[in-house]
Amino acid sequence: MYPTAASPAAWGRSRRTTSTPGGLLVLIGTAGRTLTPHQQAAVAELAERWPLLLAGAEPAGRTVVHRQIRPEAMTRQAIMAALATCEFLPPVRAVLTLESRLCAVGTRLASELGLPGYGMAAADVVTHPIRTFDRLGNAGLPIAPGEPAELVAWCVTAPPHHTVVAAVTRLLPHPGSRADELVDVEDPALADPAVRELAAEAMRALGVQSGITRLHLDLSHAITGASPGLGDDLGRTVRLATGLDLVREAAWLAYGVRGPRELASTRCTMARRAWVPAPDRPESRDRLRGMAWVDSVIWHDGEAEVIVIGGDAEQCARWIDHARHVLVGSKPW
Numbered sequence: 001m002y003p004t005a006a007s008p009a010a011w012g013r014s015r016r017t018t019s020t021p022g023g024l025l026v027l028i029g030t031a032g033r034t035l036t037p038h039q040q041a042a043v044a045e046l047a048e049r050w051p052l053l054l055a056g057a058e059p060a061g062r063t064v065v066h067r068q069i070r071p072e073a074m075t076r077q078a079i080m081a082a083l084a085t086c087e088f089l090p091p092v093r094a095v096l097t098l099e100s101r102l103c104a105v106g107t108r109l110a111s112e113l114g115l116p117g118y119g120m121a122a123a124d125v126v127t128h129p130i131r132t133f134d135r136l137g138n139a140g141l142p143i144a145p146g147e148p149a150e151l152v153a154w155c156v157t158a159p160p161h162h163t164v165v166a167a168v169t170r171l172l173p174h175p176g177s178r179a180d181e182l183v184d185v186e187d188p189a190l191a192d193p194a195v196r197e198l199a200a201e202a203m204r205a206l207g208v209q210s211g212i213t214r215l216h217l218d219l220s221h222a223i224t225g226a227s228p229g230l231g232d233d234l235g236r237t238v239r240l241a242t243g244l245d246l247v248r249e250a251a252w253l254a255y256g257v258r259g260p261r262e263l264a265s266t267r268c269t270m271a272r273r274a275w276v277p278a279p280d281r282p283e284s285r286d287r288l289r290g291m292a293w294v295d296s297v298i299w300h301d302g303e304a305e306v307i308v309i310g311g312d313a314e315q316c317a318r319w320i321d322h323a324r325h326v327l328v329g330s331k332p333w
Contacts, residue, residue, distance in 0.1 A: 021093060021094075021257055022093065023050075023091045023092065023093025023094065023255075024053055024092045024094075025046060025051065025052050025093070025094045025095075025096060025255075026053050026055055026079075026094070026096070026109070027043065027052055027053070027055065027096050027097070027098070028055045028074070028079065028095065028096070028097040028105060028106045029055070029056055029074060029097050029098070029099045029102040029106075037296060037298055038232070038234045038298075039098070039234065042098060042247045045248065046251055049248070049251070050251065053068065054067075054068040055069050055074075055082065055083075056068070067086065069082040069083060069085075070082070074105055075105060076108040076112060079105070080112060092113055092115070093255060094110075094116070094251065094254035094256075095109050095110040095115055095254060096250055098229055098230055098234055098250070099229060100231075103118055103123045103228040103229060104120075104124060104127060106118070106123075107119065107122075108123075110254070115256070116159070116209070116210045116254060116255070117209065118208060118209060118210060118228060119209035119211075121206075122206045122228070123228070125207065126208075126213065126227070126228050127228065129145070133145050136202060136206070136226075138205075139202075139204075139205035141198065141201060141202055141223060142198075142223060143224075144218055144220075144222035144223065146224075147218050147224045148224065149171055149216035149217060149224045149225060150217065150218050150219050151169065151189060152168065152217070153168055153195055153215040154166045154167040154168070154235070155199045155212065155214070155215050156212055156246075156253070157208045157210060157212070157213065158210055158258035159258075161200075161203065161204050161208070161209070163200040163203045163204075164196075165189075165190060165196050165199045166238075167187075167235075167241075167242055168184075168189045168190055168195075169181045169182070169183050169238070170183075170187070178275040178303065179273065179274065179275045180272070180273070180275070181237065181272065181273050182237075182270060182271075182272045182313060182316060183240070183241040183242070183270065183271050183272075184241060184313070185241045185269050185270070186269070194221060198215075198217075198221055198223075199215055202215055202226065203215075206226065208228075210253045210256070211229075211254075212228070212229065212230060212246055212249065213227065213228055214229075214231060229250075230247065230250065233273060233305075233307070234246070235247065236295075236296075236307060237271040237273045239264075240266060240267075240268060240307070240309055241266060241268060241269060241271040243266045245264065267309060269312070270311065270312060270316050271307060271309050271310075272307070272309075272313075273306065274305075274306050275304070275305050275306075276304045276306055276324045276328065277328070278302070278304040278327035278328050280299040280304070284304075284326055287326050288327075291319075291322075293309055293310060293315075293319045294306070294307075294308055294319070295307040295308060295309055297323070304327050306324075306327075308320055
């Protein structure tokens with residue numbers, strides 16, 4: 001059973017006594033030369049622990065995996081047909097997708113193979129906002145369609161409908177920034193029984209059987225949305241601040257294994273991720289590379305995704321402002 005401690009630091013310190021399950025892990029949708037650095041790190045870590053098969057439209061490039069299939073379409077039928085052409089594969093024991101848009105595909109494939117999954121009822125609802133609000137509202141839960149989210153509760157659900165809020169992300173309003181979020185290992189929302197109860201009730205109402213869901217809330221704890229999976233940074237800020245590896249958690253759940261995990265040590269108690277409009281310039285890369293408080297900078301079509309680490313919110317704010325100055329104020333060569 002998962003412990004009931006609110007803090008991720010307490011939640012995950014127990015050592016896992018279960019041995020690593022065997023058999024092939026099928027990872028859907030994350031493959032190809034277009035892998036982001038976050039995705040590359042996730043695929044490499046999964047491949048180190050389990051025999052990994054990528055099911056994606058693009059070639060895997062230099063990613064080290066057991067096998068790869070390239071189905072004609074990202075559908076259950078096409079993936080099953082591609083799997084049927086493979087010879088000498090280990091038995092498929094788990095199906096995982098890290099992308100919200102492919103949650104239903106992964107869930108249908110897992111169901112076809114008789115493996116643990118997100119739950120067909122949940123997968124068909126959570127990827128459609130109107131259906132999500134209808135289901136939550138009919139269950140009598142507080143909803144706020146159209147309102148901006150101010151925090152995200154990372155809900156880890158294992159059968160039978162047992163949900164733990166493993167971490168909380170604060171969404172910070174910042175003019176000119178597409179996203180700005182902060183993860184604090186001791187966020188007070190984690191100790192709030194109302195948040196934990198709301199998360200558990202929401203996952204039951206949506207029909208989530210096994211997996212990770214991001215529950216979006218406003219400050220009054222009305223639900224503004226729900227998203228399956230780990231988001232575009234794959235829980236990187238959560239891992240930096242709390243030591244909780246949500247990619248690995250998702251894989252364990254896909255294998256049907258539950259229980260507390262051992263947390264990695266961390267260099268900080270807070271991590272912040274912000275998007276800064278900025279051109280990709282060699283001078284900016286060189287200046288940021290030597291700054292120990294910068295975890296990563298990834299450029300996306302004129303925007304820089306910056307993740308910094310710190311000991312408190314004020315320090316993280318200073319690092320983000322400094323990084324923004326470096327990125328925007330740098331002069332081209």
